[in-house]
Amino acid sequence: MFRLTDRSNLSHADVVLFGLGYATLIFTVGYYVTGLHDAFRTGFAIEDGPVEWGTAVCLLLSSLVLLRNACVLRGRGRLAVAMTALYALAFFFAAGEEISWGYRLFDWEATEFFRENNAQGETNIHNLVVGDVKLVKTLFGGGLSLVILLYLLVLPLVYARVGALARLADRLAIPVADTRHMILALAATVVIVAVQMMTKWESYEFVFSLLTVSIFLRPRNAEKVT
Template sequence: MQKNKIGGLEKIVLIIVFVLMVIGIIAAWVDKTWFLESYVEEDGFIEDLTLVPLAILTLTSLILLVKYARKKNIWFFLTYFFIALGSFFVLGEEISWGQRIFKFQTSEYFREHNTQDEENIHNLIVDGEKLNKIIFTDVLIAGVAIYLIVIPRLYNKKPGFKNFIDKAAFPVARLYQIIGCLLVFGLSFLTFDSKGAELLEFGSSTMFMLIVLNPLNKEARA
């Protein structure tokens, strides 16, 4: 596959992502109640869809570890181990580690410190501030900027850096994937509502799935 050629399945996924985001934006303008209480509510349509790319990321990374880890190196192992671990962690957080499925009671600690009265970490309050904001607003934005802008640029400009990235088979985003991620980020703010973050989570998780499934350096992990 050419470096920036979009495959048929990717086109379908991209269309689905942006159609659903546009529906969310229009709904937020036209019918705010439906947007908040149906489209992006907790355990609603968009949040449930977010679980799909997270599950695929976890499964894909585990398959790659089983298939190639013994043939590769420690950097390859660490790359896909942490992708699998990170994806599984976010997936677990999204369902409050099974609480939303099995309906078990919230423990005392989480009742006192969790803003949603659930068994998850990202809604904890730390020193008066929501952990979700610290991680996903401050740390994650910086990390995403490095991943989407700095790493691809260094990969294309620095042979030594490229060799290391390929050695680890660390997935590098293609140009259209970078553009897609930036569009997802920008569109999520057009709802003019904090619940637009649900669209951002769905869109960014799906875009990262596409990057891992079809990175610029896909041949490096073969």
């Protein structure tokens, strides 16, 4: 039966992470209901602004936490270590992509390939255009959002009910979200669906990055994957 667990109590890290998450949602709703959409786009959620950099930092932290977990798992089998290291690499890649690998921070000049094939002329993969297809709308668009929702909202419910899937998740060292993570993920999804602002997804990405740090630090199946 699905129920709250002891890990639903907030740790000191969670107080900070969840505080930032809920504050971000409150600010996003505040900008929306007051009609300050341009201020949201050019301030709070601006390119290279606090939300985007916060997302990049949290994705990098998530990668580092996963690397720590991989070291802890060395005595529990190669598969668990390899999968956790792979997850860490994926989040490191995501952190780099979020800030275009320092394109604006270090004032790098994009190569000819990226100038010709990147929708924004920057050094990142997710804005590449292949033919008439923009990767940000295909591989990194709705499909990725669906995978994230399945991970945050569906997997924890199934993990608690289906033993075979729980054993598979543990074998693959997948950190499973706990109740507190599901509540914030659901709140963020409701907010993002409700508000209609151009750069609202920046808030969603930031909340997701905060959630991953918390999940990887103390998941539902912590005794199996950390």
